[in-house]
Amino acid sequence: RLKEHHCDKIFGVCxxxxxxxxxxxxxxxxxxYIPTCGEEGSAFAADAYARINSKRGGVGACLSTFxxxxxxxxxxxxxxxxxxxPTVFIGGxxxxxxxxxxxxxxxxxxxxxxxxxxxxxxxxxIDCCVLDDPSxxxxxxxxxxxxxxxxxxxxxxxxPRDMVNVKITSRSMFHEIKxxxxxxxxxxxxxxxxxxxxxxxxxxxxGVEVMRYGLQEKVMTLSSNLQAxxxxxxxxxxxxxxxxxxxxxxxxxxxxSRERARVIFEESANVLLFFGVVPCDTNFRxxxxxxxxxxxxxxxxxxTVIHAIDNAVYISEKGKFAWSTTKLKFxxxxxxDFLDDLIGLNIDHTKVWNLTPQPAFSFNNSIISNIDCSExxxxxxxxxxxxxxxxxxxxxxxxxxxSDKQFMVFADTGxxxxxxxxxxxxxxxxxxxxxxxxxxxxxxxxxxxIGATFAKDSCDKRSIVFIGDGAYNMSGSELSTLYRSGxxxxxxxxxxxxxxxxxxxLDGPWNDTPHIxxxxxxxxxxxxxxxxVLANIDADANxxxxxxxxxxxxxxxxxxxxxxxxxxxxxxxESMVKPSEDxxxxxxxxxxxxxxxxxxxxxxxxxxxxxxxxxxxxxxxSNALQRIAGCMGRDVFDAGGAGVRH
Numbered sequence: 001r002l003k004e005h006h007c008d009k010i011f012g013v014c015x016x017x018x019x020x021x022x023x024x025x026x027x028x029x030x031x032x033y034i035p036t037c038g039e040e041g042s043a044f045a046a047d048a049y050a051r052i053n054s055k056r057g058g059v060g061a062c063l064s065t066f067x068x069x070x071x072x073x074x075x076x077x078x079x080x081x082x083x084x085x086p087t088v089f090i091g092g093x094x095x096x097x098x099x100x101x102x103x104x105x106x107x108x109x110x111x112x113x114x115x116x117x118x119x120x121x122x123x124x125x126i127d128c129c130v131l132d133d134p135s136x137x138x139x140x141x142x143x144x145x146x147x148x149x150x151x152x153x154x155x156x157x158x159x160p161r162d163m164v165n166v167k168i169t170s171r172s173m174f175h176e177i178k179x180x181x182x183x184x185x186x187x188x189x190x191x192x193x194x195x196x197x198x199x200x201x202x203x204x205x206x207g208v209e210v211m212r213y214g215l216q217e218k219v220m221t222l223s224s225n226l227q228a229x230x231x232x233x234x235x236x237x238x239x240x241x242x243x244x245x246x247x248x249x250x251x252x253x254x255x256x257s258r259e260r261a262r263v264i265f266e267e268s269a270n271v272l273l274f275f276g277v278v279p280c281d282t283n284f285r286x287x288x289x290x291x292x293x294x295x296x297x298x299x300x301x302x303x304t305v306i307h308a309i310d311n312a313v314y315i316s317e318k319g320k321f322a323w324s325t326t327k328l329k330f331x332x333x334x335x336x337d338f339l340d341d342l343i344g345l346n347i348d349h350t351k352v353w354n355l356t357p358q359p360a361f362s363f364n365n366s367i368i369s370n371i372d373c374s375e376x377x378x379x380x381x382x383x384x385x386x387x388x389x390x391x392x393x394x395x396x397x398x399x400x401x402x403s404d405k406q407f408m409v410f411a412d413t414g415x416x417x418x419x420x421x422x423x424x425x426x427x428x429x430x431x432x433x434x435x436x437x438x439x440x441x442x443x444x445x446x447x448x449x450i451g452a453t454f455a456k457d458s459c460d461k462r463s464i465v466f467i468g469d470g471a472y473n474m475s476g477s478e479l480s481t482l483y484r485s486g487x488x489x490x491x492x493x494x495x496x497x498x499x500x501x502x503x504x505x506l507d508g509p510w511n512d513t514p515h516i517x518x519x520x521x522x523x524x525x526x527x528x529x530x531x532x533v534l535a536n537i538d539a540d541a542n543x544x545x546x547x548x549x550x551x552x553x554x555x556x557x558x559x560x561x562x563x564x565x566x567x568x569x570x571x572x573x574e575s576m577v578k579p580s581e582d583x584x585x586x587x588x589x590x591x592x593x594x595x596x597x598x599x600x601x602x603x604x605x606x607x608x609x610x611x612x613x614x615x616x617x618x619x620x621x622s623n624a625l626q627r628i629a630g631c632m633g634r635d636v637f638d639a640g641g642a643g644v645r646h
Contacts, residue, residue, distance in 0.1 A: 095163065144157060208236045412466060
């Protein structure tokens with residue numbers, strides 16, 4: 001059934017309660033088992049695999065052993081539930097033979113209750129089952145996977161180890177249920193129609209469900225029919241390409257939005273059509289959006305919000321936006337069916353907005369064309385240069401990364417996310433920007449790139465990973481999994497010595513991370529590196545600063561290549577290690593020039609994994625983080641008793 005749902009990889013960490021299932025997977029030709037370093041890494045990889053796979057009805061899957069493994073997955077399950085990711089969590093558990101002993105079974109906290117995992121996952125999934133009865137197993141599997149696919153939310157399947165090889169005795173009795181109720185559809189479209197008369201100014205906000213269900217074309221068709229400006233939310237950042245339509249006004253993210261998008265949604269529109277938009281603070285309040293004021297009143301009382309989400313349609317009149325004050329609700333209507341009904345209305349809004357025609361967004365490379373390359377790196381420079389790397393041909397460095405090249409971007413929590421908000425998303429990158437931008441679980445992006453490596457819809461795309469030093473400390477061991485998978489990802493580690501998002505809220509020593517030369521981590525994966533060379537670092541008489549990262553890098557390079565003619569260094573005191581038999585390049589960058597060189601190398605050595613550690617000022621912030629830091633800081637103090645602001 002997993003294979004039928006376009007899932008041909010299962011990520012996981014084995015344990016004695018999963019070994020028999022591991023053996024079955026190993027002998028099953030259509031599905032591969034991908035071992036990871038940790039359980040949470042396997043879950044984040046499966047999550048990303050599911051996000052990429054979801055628009056064609058697919059799922060992701062991960063496997064872990066009882067309690068000590070599966071309970072580690074709860075955080076990832078919560079992330080999948082919050083952000084609509086159809087991920088199947090599979091847990092091995094004790095069998096009847098294990099439970100027959102009058103002793104506690106290892107990994108368990110009770111000798112009589114073995115339901116801890118099942119009970120816990122019920123809180124963070126849309127459906128769960130335990131496959132302990134061969135007569136109902138087929139029905140349970142079909143029901144759970146159907147709910148996973150139709151809701152785009154996670155599920156949990158528990159398999160006792162003594163049931164793995166037991167034959168199913170009854171065929172599935174589950175019959176797929178049609179989501180939409182025809183009567184509810186008719187009532188909803190009649191209620192909505194009166195708000196779409198040509199005299200109303202309609203604007204469309206596309207959310208994460210549009211991305212998960214693959215409904216971009218239908219949303220764009222409706223935008224064209226209604227001549228309605230359209231924007232996307234943070235969770236659906238690449239749902240629509242920046243250069244796709246003149247009606248696209250970009251990302252709507254409160255005060256972080258482009259001015260045109262902010263004015264349309266907060267001041268000009270009479271009717272807002274929200275499709276699959278999660279009403280969370282990272283879409284609205286934390287970004288200082290006026291669409292969700294504390295009293296749940298929109299900026300002008302004449303605005304109506306029509307919101308389709310979770311297979312229901314809400315209509316909130318006279319500016320009311322809180323669900324508790326919703327005037328009308330229609331259940332059992334799928335987002336796709338609701339869009340089809342709206343498109344079928346065929347209402348002409350050609351002359352309502354009178355918007356000045358503007359061409360679709362295109363990338364402007366002038367931002368970085370005149371930068372002094374000897375300058376130290378700042379956060380904004382990093383994202384501007386990667387933006388150029390993705391969107392432009394750089395003749396100066398012989399890059400060939402025009403808009404026809406396809407990338408996937410994975411941005412971790414923090415300035416890795418906020419700094420990337422202004423990136424230009426070309427047509428080739430539609431549906432290719434991913435981040436846990438609502439649940440905000442740190443350490444997500446690196447394991448997510450593992451999932452992307454194996455997802456069929458992304459096999460021709462190269463991953464770019466933005467991850468902070470704090471997040472890397474949580475999941476950095478998965479670098480070895482990513483390398484072992486043969487990935488050619490470009491990992492950009494933003495090292496600002498701490499938690500940059502927390503500092504503007506309330507700074508203190510709790511926001512500092514220990515000093516680590518992260519660019520050395522890839523050498524632990526090297527087949528040719530001689531660790532004895534580290535003992536001679538301080539004795540290197542030729543190094544200007546014997547203990548500096550530059551001298552370490554040069555010595556490591558010498559150990560790897562054993563030939564001084566192959567060493568690469570530059571006058572800006574940053575160094576790059578050229579690989580020999582190892583398929584990675586590791587770099588530490590402090591200046592604009594060194595980062596430019598690193599990206600240039602990544603553009604040429606496209607079959608290598610590139611690890612680029614970027615040294616940034618401790619208190620540096622992206623433009624987006626600067627704009628919203630004040631609002632986040634107020635929340636800390638409004639909570640009460642936070643102390644003196646630093």
